[in-house]
Each structure stands twice: as structure tokens, then as C-alpha cells.
Amino acid sequence: MPQKRLSIVDIANQLNISKTTVSFILNGRAQEKRISAELVERVLKLVKEVGYKPNSLAKSLRTGKSNIIGLMVEDISNPFFSSIARLIEDRAYENGYKIIYCSTYNNTEKTKDLIGMFRDRHVDGYIIAPPEGIEDDVSDLLKDNLPVVLFDRYLPLVDTDYIIVNNLFSAYNATQHLIGQGYKNIALLTFFSNQSQMQDRAKGYKMALKENNLKPILKELTFNQNPKYLVEPITSFLRKRKDIDAIIFGTNHIGTCGLKVINNLGISIPSDLAVVSFDDSDVYELHSPPITAISQPTEEIANNVITTLLSKLNPAAENVKTHAITLHTELAIRGSSKK
Amino acid sequence: MPQKRLSIVDIANQLNISKTTVSFILNGRAQEKRISAELVERVLKLVKEVGYKPNSLAKSLRTGKSNIIGLMVEDISNPFFSSIARLIEDRAYENGYKIIYCSTYNNTEKTKDLIGMFRDRHVDGYIIAPPEGIEDDVSDLLKDNLPVVLFDRYLPLVDTDYIIVNNLFSAYNATQHLIGQGYKNIALLTFFSNQSQMQDRAKGYKMALKENNLKPILKELTFNQNPKYLVEPITSFLRKRKDIDAIIFGTNHIGTCGLKVINNLGISIPSDLAVVSFDDSDVYELHSPPITAISQPTEEIANNVITTLLSKLNPAAENVKTHAITLHTELAIRGSSKK
DNA sequence: ATGAAAGCGCTAACAT
DNA sequence: ATGTTAGCGCTTTCAT
Numbered sequence: 001m002p003q004k005r006l007s008i009v010d011i012a013n014q015l016n017i018s019k020t021t022v023s024f025i026l027n028g029r030a031q032e033k034r035i036s037a038e039l040v041e042r043v044l045k046l047v048k049e050v051g052y053k054p055n056s057l058a059k060s061l062r063t064g065k066s067n068i069i070g071l072m073v074e075d076i077s078n079p080f081f082s083s084i085a086r087l088i089e090d091r092a093y094e095n096g097y098k099i100i101y102c103s104t105y106n107n108t109e110k111t112k113d114l115i116g117m118f119r120d121r122h123v124d125g126y127i128i129a130p131p132e133g134i135e136d137d138v139s140d141l142l143k144d145n146l147p148v149v150l151f152d153r154y155l156p157l158v159d160t161d162y163i164i165v166n167n168l169f170s171a172y173n174a175t176q177h178l179i180g181q182g183y184k185n186i187a188l189l190t191f192f193s194n195q196s197q198m199q200d201r202a203k204g205y206k207m208a209l210k211e212n213n214l215k216p217i218l219k220e221l222t223f224n225q226n227p228k229y230l231v232e233p234i235t236s237f238l239r240k241r242k243d244i245d246a247i248i249f250g251t252n253h254i255g256t257c258g259l260k261v262i263n264n265l266g267i268s269i270p271s272d273l274a275v276v277s278f279d280d281s282d283v284y285e286l287h288s289p290p291i292t293a294i295s296q297p298t299e300e301i302a303n304n305v306i307t308t309l310l311s312k313l314n315p316a317a318e319n320v321k322t323h324a325i326t327l328h329t330e331l332a333i334r335g336s337s338k339k
Numbered sequence: 340m341p342q343k344r345l346s347i348v349d350i351a352n353q354l355n356i357s358k359t360t361v362s363f364i365l366n367g368r369a370q371e372k373r374i375s376a377e378l379v380e381r382v383l384k385l386v387k388e389v390g391y392k393p394n395s396l397a398k399s400l401r402t403g404k405s406n407i408i409g410l411m412v413e414d415i416s417n418p419f420f421s422s423i424a425r426l427i428e429d430r431a432y433e434n435g436y437k438i439i440y441c442s443t444y445n446n447t448e449k450t451k452d453l454i455g456m457f458r459d460r461h462v463d464g465y466i467i468a469p470p471e472g473i474e475d476d477v478s479d480l481l482k483d484n485l486p487v488v489l490f491d492r493y494l495p496l497v498d499t500d501y502i503i504v505n506n507l508f509s510a511y512n513a514t515q516h517l518i519g520q521g522y523k524n525i526a527l528l529t530f531f532s533n534q535s536q537m538q539d540r541a542k543g544y545k546m547a548l549k550e551n552n553l554k555p556i557l558k559e560l561t562f563n564q565n566p567k568y569l570v571e572p573i574t575s576f577l578r579k580r581k582d583i584d585a586i587i588f589g590t591n592h593i594g595t596c597g598l599k600v601i602n603n604l605g606i607s608i609p610s611d612l613a614v615v616s617f618d619d620s621d622v623y624e625l626h627s628p629p630i631t632a633i634s635q636p637t638e639e640i641a642n643n644v645i646t647t648l649l650s651k652l653n654p655a656a657e658n659v660k661t662h663a664i665t666l667h668t669e670l671a672i673r674g675s676s677k678k
Numbered sequence: 679a680t681g682a683a684a685g686c687g688c689t690a691a692c693a694t
Numbered sequence: 695a696t697g698t699t700a701g702c703g704c705t706t707t708c709a710t
Contacts, residue, residue: 007703018681023705034679056459057400058703061686066396068439077425079418086416086442093441098456100407100439102432103425117437120395256621263625282595286602288627346687357697362689373695397687400702 006052070118071101072128087302108133125309147312153197161323163304167197170329171204181339183246190250192220230257252279275336289335345391409457410440411467426641447472464648486651492536500662502643506536509668510543520678522585529589531559569596591618614675628674
């Protein structure tokens, strides 16, 4: 019955040496401290035998490092974020880091709280898909030399590393695609948000329309991860605007809800309405017709995020330059947007 | 520049009192210790003013409690698990707990490691969708009085709380539904696994067939979360067995891959092949035709899991009895399984 | 080449 | 009603 965990003192006592020596050996400083190979051997053997594990809490308290990375996504049940989270998690574990994650739901207050909790836990690094209004809190982290990597969107007024995609061009490109197919009344259905990615998507959309002398039809929904609150406004929007012949969904979440509404209303794709959506997912791939998607390179995003953070966490690389990485999306053209 | 975090001593010094007093006040034991309301006020005021936050690492080291719950799912990017994770996370935060999560990918060794890490971090409680072969490790946790709640599947040889659904009946019921629609050659496509939920699903399926004097057609895939490794065996299976007229997918992940294959092969649902899948998702709801699904009550599962764990974490409720909760699924009958 | 001891920030038993 | 002090388990400086 392993009721009581062994401590470094137990190991030391059992071998009649001091805990200092054990600590040195366990931290690979035996050479440096010129501890005899023989002693090292004996310590390591006992440690393995009794299954001694250092208490990482005590270690963290002492060193200030926790080997934990805080990951804040918008909503972990959103496949875009969960797939990124998973890739990050894998790479983190490989490198000896654990992840504490949480969902912000784009709620500024909740996010502030969460950052506080993370600080509290001496999290070593932060990965954040930042909601609006969080600039000061992120700046504070930076001021205290805590590494922060943003992704999916960034904060223009905060000078930190971030990984995003070329949202403006992606939206522009998708809109051009629809225009090229002969659609004239192209709506963008998105969230009302000052977040960079949303702004850029709207901008790109508008630029393409302007270039072709078409009028934007912008419908902005209040952010909500509960489909219930999305279905109704989308329904009334589509009912009202019978004139639109194509629609771009600003996120996969809006798109999935939008497709449900389209189904309900008996609108047929693409003859009544062409459809393009940001993000890709199984839903789009398997839909009939399959939905044209602006596919984000989730694997690349995750890799860049964690690589960037790990490099900043590495004390060897003292002053790693601030990285702003913009990755490219791919417009997967499918049946939903062809005339 | 808030370089150095304040400690409880700083607060005490600034007020010329002892840190004990501050500690008592901060932990709501002022009444009990009959500390003057006036002093309490002053302390609280200063704490708020300077934004003092207790170092939870030190607290954990001292108390042995971390206010962290370890959550181990099969794969966080699977919508079934991510939606449950999110609900659990929400309830946990409401109750002052944070979540450290990770994906096991049904890998026993990885899971053992992970449990070790969690112990190390003095996680207060464990929520696990257990892979096979993890019985001893879970028993060890229990032996050390650490609360564990299993979900999605359970370990028959370990006496602990768990939340599952009635897999056997659900599979039986879904199979009966297909039989009732007139299908005769009904296949079950599932993972090869000794996990309880998979075993039960196969059992229910077989029982229904037996009752109707039909032969089971069981295809077991090696577990893999990468669709690439699923698509090929499913393809060759469907190519070979042209005789089957209905198929039941054992999980949403298999189902999604299965639908892709069916699409690729140009098989039409339900005329060539009827389809039913375990779990529900947007993919099924939006598919044409929509896919009949054995829908698990994710919200209820999450609620029961976290409620059970919180009750065990609550020191007031000394000896909470071991709960085994079996929830019911709902067979959402859709176009994919009607003749 | 190894050890003693201080201290990370906190709680709680034991004074007073 | 408030303070003193001893740890929790670890790292690390300074001695020897």
C-alpha cells in the first residue's frame, strides 16, 4: 500500500548520503560535481527500484518553472480548435511539457480570469487565441518575460509572436471564385467581432466585390457557440433576402448551422444558393453537394505555434526574435459553388 | 513593472501583522479565529489594492490539494469527447477546479505515463475513458484514496464509479430496427477492442441477429485515429462484401470514414446500403440522406461524471457510495435506414 | 567529491 | 485575538 510518497530525503537516508547529492545526480549534474560513477549508479538503481518520482510541485515552487503550457482556445468542442489542440498537445508531451487548456468563448472577462489562474500555476508559456480587449493582460505577461504565442488572430497593438493565416486574401480569393462562377449577390455571414481574423475576412470579401462593382451583403451575428441562438437569425436572414445567390460562411461553426437552416428551408445548393465556408471539416466534405471550403492548414498552424513557443522556452536561445507567421489557406473548390 | 510577485509575507509586513493572520483571513477562517472585523477589512482591502494572489503551487505543496482535475479522453479531437470535455470543463471551473486534459489514443503505455504525471502534479481527481490493461494503475489510485470516475467504458475488475450508456441494448435495438426494415445482411464495422463498450455493442448486435436467425458479419479494424489507416480496410471490406445490405458503424469516427468510403465507391444510401452509426454528429445530421444515429446523451454524461467526481472531492460527504450510472441512448431514425 | 542549510510561499499546530 | 514556528519537497549556495 504505497500510502506515502517517497521524497528525496528517503532516498538519501537509505543510502546514507545527503539529499543534495541525490538532487545533483538526478538533475544530471553528477559530472559537473564530480560525483563518483559508482555512487551515481547506486542512486539511480535505488530510485528505479523504489519507483521514486520527484515531486514536481516542490520543484516548481523552488525553480519557478512548471513544465506546463497554458492553451486558451475559443471553444475546445470546435473541430478547428480541437484538432489544433491535439497536435499541440502531442508535440508538447514529446518535449516534456504538459498542457492545461481552456475555452474562452471569446469572453474577455473569463479570459482575464483564466490568464490569472495560469500565472498562478506558474505556467511556463501561453498559447492564446485572444478575444477582444485582452491587450493589457497579454502585455503584462510579456512585460514579465513570459512567452506568449497567439494564433488564429492577433492583437495589432501588442508586439508578440503569432501564427495566423492570410485571411484577407483567402476571403478575397473565395469571393472572386464565386464572382467568376457568375454569382452576383454574394452575402457574407459572420460574427460581429473586432478580432483581426474576422475583420480581415470581411475586408477581403468587400475588396473583391468592390473590384467587380458588386454590393456587399454583410450579416453579422452575435458570437455564440450555442447553435440554438444562431439558427434563428440565420433563418430570418435567408428568408428575407431571397435575392442572394451565394453565401460565404465566416467560420465552420456558422457554416454548420447555416447548412442546417438551408436544409430546413429546402433551399438547394448550388442552384438556389452557392455556398463557400471558412474552415474545412468532415461535414463539408461529406455534404451533398460537398461544400467549397477555405481550408486552414491546422497541422502547420499547430506545428508553428508549438515550435515557436518551445524555442522561446529554451533558455539557450536567449533572445529569439519575434515571429509573425502567416500561413496560406487552400480553397477547396467543391460542388456547392459551381454553376 | 510587476517583476516580483507579492507573497503573503509582504501583505503581513505592510500591515505589521503576522502572515498567519493574513492566511486565516484569506481562507475565510477569520470568524472561527475571532479576528476583528476591522482587521479583516484592512487586510482584504490591501489584498485587493495590490492585487495579491496566493501562490497556488505553494498552497498545493502544503495542503496536498491542487484544485486540478485530470481528464483523460481517447482523443480530444473526436467531437464526442471534445463536447464532453467542454461541458466538464465548464462545470469544473464553476466549482473552482481546473482541468488538465490529455488524449490516450487508447495507448496503455501512454496512459500509464499520463497517470504518473497527474499524480506527480497532485491532481485531486481523475476522469478517465480507460484503455485496456490499465486496471492496476486505476486500482493503485483507488488504493491511495484518489477519486476516479470512469466514463464511456468501465473496467469490470475495478470497483469504481463510472458513467456509461446501455451499449448492449443500444446496439441490439439499432440492429432490430434494421431487421424490422427488412435488411438481412447486416454488418457491424467496429474496432478490435476488449473495451467494455465495444464488447457490449458487438454483443447486442449479435443477440439481435441470433434472435432473427441471421448471420453476423463482423469486421474489426485496428484502432487508429488517423483516417488514412481506416479508409483502406473499409474500402476493401465493402468491395469484397457486396452482399451486405446494411451496416452499423461502431463509433462516429469509423462512421465518418465509412461515409467517405461509401461516397468514393458510389454506393448509394439506403438503396444499396442502409447505414446506422453509434454516436451522433453534425456530419450525420447534415448528410443526404441523414444518417440514423445511436445518439449518446453527452450533456448528461458530462454532468453525471463531474457531479460524481465533485461529490467525492467534497470532504463533507465522507463515504459517498460507489456509483455505476448507465444512461440511455436515443436511436435517431433518419433516412439512411429506411427501405 | 559531498554535505549543511537556507529558502521558494504557504498552512496549521501550538503558543501567548 | 494574533503571532511563532515547523514543515511540505525541492534546488542551490557555500563550506568542507
